[in-house]
Amino acid sequence: MMCPQACKKNCSQLSPPTTGALYLHVPLCRRKCTYCDFYSIPICPETARDFVTAAIAELDAARGDLTVPLRSVFVGGGTPTAMDAKLLEILLRAVGPLVDKRTEFTVEANPGTIDPAIAGVLASAGVNRLSLGVQSLDVDELRTLGRIHTPDEVRRATDLLRSSGISNLSVDLIYGIPGQTPDSWRQTLRGALELAPQHVSCYALSFEGGTPLSDDLLSGRVAEMSDSLQKGCWLDARRILASAGFEHYEISNFALAESRCDHNITYWKNEPYVGIGPGAASYVNGYRTKNRPDLPAYIAAALVGKPVPCDSERLTGRKAMAETLMLALRMTQGVAIESFKRRFNVDPLLAFPRTFARYAELGAIEVSDSHVRLSPDALFVSDTILADILAEA
Amino acid sequence: MDSSRIRNFSIIAHIDHGKSTLADRVLLRTGAITRREFHDQMLDDMDLERERGITIKSSAVTVEFAYGGETYMLNMIDTPGHVDFHYEVSRSLTACEGALLVVDAAQGVEAQTVANVHLAQRTGLVLVPVVNKIDLPSASPEDTAMEIEHLLASSGQQRAAEDCIFTSAKSGEGVEEMLRAIVEQLPPPSGDADARVKALIFDSAYDDYRGVVVYVRLVDGKLNVGEKICMMGTGSVYQISEMGKFRPHPQRVQSLSAGEVGYIVASIRSLAAVHVGDTITLVNNPAAEALEGYRPPKQMVFSDFYPGPNTQFPELREALEKLLLNDASLTFQPISSEAMGFGFRCGFLGMLHMEIVQERLEREHGIEVVQTAPTVPYEVLLKDGSTVEVDSAGDLPEANHLEEIREPIVKVDLIVPSDAIGAVMQLSEDRRATYIETDYLSKDRVILSYEFPLAEIIYDFYDKLKSATRGYGTMDYEISGYRANDLVKLDVLVNNQCVDALSIICHRSKADLRGREIIRKLRKEISRHMFEIPLQAAIGSRVIARETIKALRKNVTAKCYGGDVTRKRKLLEKQKAGKKRMKMVGNVEIPQKAFLAVLEGD
Ligand SMILES: Nc1nc2c(ncn2[C@@H]2O[C@H](COP(=O)(O)OP(=O)(O)O)[C@@H](O)[C@H]2O)c(=O)[nH]1
Numbered sequence: 001m002m003c004p005q006a007c008k009k010n011c012s013q014l015s016p017p018t019t020g021a022l023y024l025h026v027p028l029c030r031r032k033c034t035y036c037d038f039y040s041i042p043i044c045p046e047t048a049r050d051f052v053t054a055a056i057a058e059l060d061a062a063r064g065d066l067t068v069p070l071r072s073v074f075v076g077g078g079t080p081t082a083m084d085a086k087l088l089e090i091l092l093r094a095v096g097p098l099v100d101k102r103t104e105f106t107v108e109a110n111p112g113t114i115d116p117a118i119a120g121v122l123a124s125a126g127v128n129r130l131s132l133g134v135q136s137l138d139v140d141e142l143r144t145l146g147r148i149h150t151p152d153e154v155r156r157a158t159d160l161l162r163s164s165g166i167s168n169l170s171v172d173l174i175y176g177i178p179g180q181t182p183d184s185w186r187q188t189l190r191g192a193l194e195l196a197p198q199h200v201s202c203y204a205l206s207f208e209g210g211t212p213l214s215d216d217l218l219s220g221r222v223a224e225m226s227d228s229l230q231k232g233c234w235l236d237a238r239r240i241l242a243s244a245g246f247e248h249y250e251i252s253n254f255a256l257a258e259s260r261c262d263h264n265i266t267y268w269k270n271e272p273y274v275g276i277g278p279g280a281a282s283y284v285n286g287y288r289t290k291n292r293p294d295l296p297a298y299i300a301a302a303l304v305g306k307p308v309p310c311d312s313e314r315l316t317g318r319k320a321m322a323e324t325l326m327l328a329l330r331m332t333q334g335v336a337i338e339s340f341k342r343r344f345n346v347d348p349l350l351a352f353p354r355t356f357a358r359y360a361e362l363g364a365i366e367v368s369d370s371h372v373r374l375s376p377d378a379l380f381v382s383d384t385i386l387a388d389i390l391a392e393a
Numbered sequence: 394m395d396s397s398r399i400r401n402f403s404i405i406a407h408i409d410h411g412k413s414t415l416a417d418r419v420l421l422r423t424g425a426i427t428r429r430e431f432h433d434q435m436l437d438d439m440d441l442e443r444e445r446g447i448t449i450k451s452s453a454v455t456v457e458f459a460y461g462g463e464t465y466m467l468n469m470i471d472t473p474g475h476v477d478f479h480y481e482v483s484r485s486l487t488a489c490e491g492a493l494l495v496v497d498a499a500q501g502v503e504a505q506t507v508a509n510v511h512l513a514q515r516t517g518l519v520l521v522p523v524v525n526k527i528d529l530p531s532a533s534p535e536d537t538a539m540e541i542e543h544l545l546a547s548s549g550q551q552r553a554a555e556d557c558i559f560t561s562a563k564s565g566e567g568v569e570e571m572l573r574a575i576v577e578q579l580p581p582p583s584g585d586a587d588a589r590v591k592a593l594i595f596d597s598a599y600d601d602y603r604g605v606v607v608y609v610r611l612v613d614g615k616l617n618v619g620e621k622i623c624m625m626g627t628g629s630v631y632q633i634s635e636m637g638k639f640r641p642h643p644q645r646v647q648s649l650s651a652g653e654v655g656y657i658v659a660s661i662r663s664l665a666a667v668h669v670g671d672t673i674t675l676v677n678n679p680a681a682e683a684l685e686g687y688r689p690p691k692q693m694v695f696s697d698f699y700p701g702p703n704t705q706f707p708e709l710r711e712a713l714e715k716l717l718l719n720d721a722s723l724t725f726q727p728i729s730s731e732a733m734g735f736g737f738r739c740g741f742l743g744m745l746h747m748e749i750v751q752e753r754l755e756r757e758h759g760i761e762v763v764q765t766a767p768t769v770p771y772e773v774l775l776k777d778g779s780t781v782e783v784d785s786a787g788d789l790p791e792a793n794h795l796e797e798i799r800e801p802i803v804k805v806d807l808i809v810p811s812d813a814i815g816a817v818m819q820l821s822e823d824r825r826a827t828y829i830e831t832d833y834l835s836k837d838r839v840i841l842s843y844e845f846p847l848a849e850i851i852y853d854f855y856d857k858l859k860s861a862t863r864g865y866g867t868m869d870y871e872i873s874g875y876r877a878n879d880l881v882k883l884d885v886l887v888n889n890q891c892v893d894a895l896s897i898i899c900h901r902s903k904a905d906l907r908g909r910e911i912i913r914k915l916r917k918e919i920s921r922h923m924f925e926i927p928l929q930a931a932i933g934s935r936v937i938a939r940e941t942i943k944a945l946r947k948n949v950t951a952k953c954y955g956g957d958v959t960r961k962r963k964l965l966e967k968q969k970a971g972k973k974r975m976k977m978v979g980n981v982e983i984p985q986k987a988f989l990a991v992l993e994g995d
């Protein structure tokens with residue numbers, strides 16, 4: 001379904017929009033990584049320029065949906081820092097009027113793209129959090145992933161960022177890489193801690209259909225790490241990061257005190273956000289809208305002031321409840337019973353009695369006075385439970 | 394009309410040999426339909442019927458045919474085309490004096506041809522052999538005629554190959570000759586219009602406006618609108634509100650007399666109240682005895698239907714009751730199983746019938762069921778001398794009460810290429826068949842006759858036959874009785890709980906093998922859970938096979954990227970899709986496919 005931008009606004013009379021989160025998708029990369037199925041295409045100067053112009057136009061059009069100053073901005077991709085420093089600056093400056101000092105302003109960066117010019121632009125545009133795509137600190141594993149950077153570049157990049165005044169760092173790591181061993185994973189974890197980040201995300205590698213890495217898997221050129229070893233990696237992450245003072249607050253996310261990623265928490269709490277850029281998703285006034293992942297079409301529309309091509313759906317009733325649980329149960333604290341009740345007028349346990357009773361009996365669901373959550377062990381098989389909740393909707 | 398100018402006939406043929414197309418040709422030639430209306434497969438074509446506002450299928454059509462200065466009334470009676478409906482076919486044939494035996498000139502005689510000939514012969518019908526599709530380049534009409542001659546000779550009917558009528562239903566060639574042969578060769582009905590009324594019910598249909606429409610052949614006497622009738626088998630009484638004939642549009646008549654074929658409407662609300670084969674007579678002046686050959690519908694395949702996760706038990710009951718309105722052969726009764734909860738034991742004429750019912754529940758009523766593997770009915774002789782019928786392995790009495798278990802036996806005709814005889818014999822032996830005889834239809838095709846336990850052929854035997862014969866083999870079967878065998882009950886334990894719905898009855902010699910096979914298949918069909926699941930197969934307390942489904946270690950979406958919640962939700966919904974037909978037993982999800990895993994074959 002084609003969706004004119006207007007439909008995001010249609011029902012705004014009902015409840016005043018308090019959309020405090022903005023996501024900006026930069027669909028450009030130097031080179032495609034072997035496992036990546038995010039929407040991004042190889043960067044070239046003209047497209048980058050047109051993209052920035054188009055994104056600023058889309059942002060202008062969406063201005064009315066946003067409550068300023070924003071609580072969080074996340075510029076992701078793709079590789080925002082693959083752009084030329086000038087262009088990045090133009091893009092970030094467009095966000096300037098929407099943020100203040102308290103805004104969590106994150107930019108995602110590839111360690112291979114940080115140079116003094118980029119670091120300077122980030123700092124001067126008010127970016128106060130950097131999410132660094134480290135993935136691994138093992139040369140061979142990085143090669144398997146097709147990353148453009150080396151472990152040394154990671155250290156150089158963090159030094160540079162710190163010396164430019166960006167002190168709040170988050171590090172993304174991947175386990176389950178073909179060839180990776182539990183030992184090399186633990187080394188990556190420890191190495192990552194030496195970078196002194198405030199936040200660490202540990203993602204299990206997933207083989208997405210159509211990527212070169214999944215082709216290699218199908219043809220037997222690489223092997224998948226067994227589920228038990230992957231679970232071992234996840235447990236290692238929990239243990240090693242916990243002893244370094246990190247709180248495990250979502251399936252894949254760990255943070256020092258006061259350093260959780262507010263932007264991602266918006267998603268998990270199923271609160272509204274605006275997404276800008278091709279392939280970006282928005283959640284405004286109950287509508288989930290996703291821009292088509294098609295940069296040329298995006299540019300063509302935005303440059304002449306037309307709504308960018310997108311698809312949209314609106315969930316209501318039990319489906320919306322199930323979706324809320326699907327997101328909230330990813331967090332270790334689970335879903336807050338009172339806020340769920342306020343939103344849907346029903347206790348989550350009563351809304352999905354079959355699934356909750358069944359998994360509570362197995363010890364996979366834990367209920368306190370204020371929250372319903374997955375037990376720590378159940379987090380790693382959470383999709384089984386979440387799928388049952390959706391099926392009960 | 395004078396009954397000497399009536400001819401009642403059926404067209405019998407193996408599927409796809411051209412029965413429907415020939416029937417359309419008859420309608421066209423006799424002016425019952427116009428050329429514009431002429432339409433391939435008109436008798437079966439639901440859309441066409443709906444378009445014309447005929448909401449009931451025409452299983453008997455009356456046409457007029459002028460020949461030799463006289464006008465003849467031809468009643469063409471349709472027969473169901475599947476082995477599950479053998480009894481129904483035999484009742485339709487009983488309403489006739491003769492039949493056109495149609496054989497495809499390119500395919501030759503096939504299993505249903507043989508089965509139909511046997512049935513027709515037992516019913517005492519005169520057969521007019523017809524070789525159809527002579528226009529096909531691959532047709533060999535003479536060879537086909539020879540096969541027919543051979544087949545009829547071995548079934549006691551003397552017909553020379555030259556007696557065959559060669560037709561092309563496609564071009565119309567030979568149809569005139571075929572119609573003449575009907576008049577010349579088939580005898581007129583012999584009933585007595587002045588005797589007490591006996592009318593044979595050979596079919597029935599449900600019409601939203603009129604209720605049940607009963608198809609009858611008047612054997613003796615005369616029926617008038619308004620008369621009170623009685624069904625002799627069931628004893629129920631009705632008043633005729635309408636009678637008529639399909640030509641092919643329904644046309645009312647005031648009366649029907651001996652020899653004629655037509656329909657009766659009498660405020661009958663459910664098809665279950667009308668039994669094919671039953672005799673209608675008058676309440677005031679009843680016939681002394683009913684027509685021969687009636688038997689109440691006999692279900693030969695049973696399966697338990699339990700509501701799926703999104704269906705409530707009362708919804709399932711309601712849907713089954715609605716189906717019963719226009720499916721007289723279905724039976725069901727409530728049951729409860731410790732493992733499965735409440736459900737219905739459903740009885741069917743055969744596997745096809747079962748599939749039709751399951752599909753109709755889903756399509757017409759939006760009801761998803763989890764069904765147990767189909768089973769045949771067993772006769773069980775107890776130590777105390779009494780006999781009980783058991784239509785589910787779970788209901789089998791304890792072994793120490795059992796004297797013997799008898800299983801239904803069927804006579805099966807397999808028509809196969811001669812070079813596949815070895816493979817088919819091996820297959821039959823594996824299925825505990827008893828060989829009866831071989832009959833060469835021609836130098837490269839044979840009829841192999843066997844007796845099989847019904848349980849051995851209801852499921853995948855036909856597929857196996859097809860692959861053993863490169864697709865050429867055909868089969869037909871008929872119930873021949875019950876026989877005691879060394880049968881045992883095999884139980885399946887999932888997570889240490891005996892799941893009665895997974896129990897089967899099988900031959901002792903096969904039990905170990907079957908047990909291992911079932912457990913191996915279950916391990917594949919039941920997905921990993923958050924805990925380890927032991928699986929066991931046991932006879933009594935003796936465990937004969939065991940395996941374990943390991944606990945699920947990982948099922949997690951690590952990253953929920955850039956707020957694309959919809960994508961994540963759809964992925965999770967996909968995980969669950971296709972599991973709509975599954976049952977929770979204890980804490981284990983058993984999907985529909987697992988219940989069928991207890992059936993033989995892969
Ligand atoms: N070439 C040719 N095709 C025929 C002839 N009669 C029937 N058919 C085709 O054979 C197929 C099966 O015919 P149908 O009447 O449906 O067979 P039924 O299953 O016996 O009712 C259809 O595709 C018909 O069009 C014929 O005489 N010649």
Ligand code: SF4
Pocket residue numbers: 028029030031032033036037038040077078079110133
């Ligand atoms: S840098 Fe990130 S977005 Fe770009 S190809 Fe690699 S994984 Fe994908």
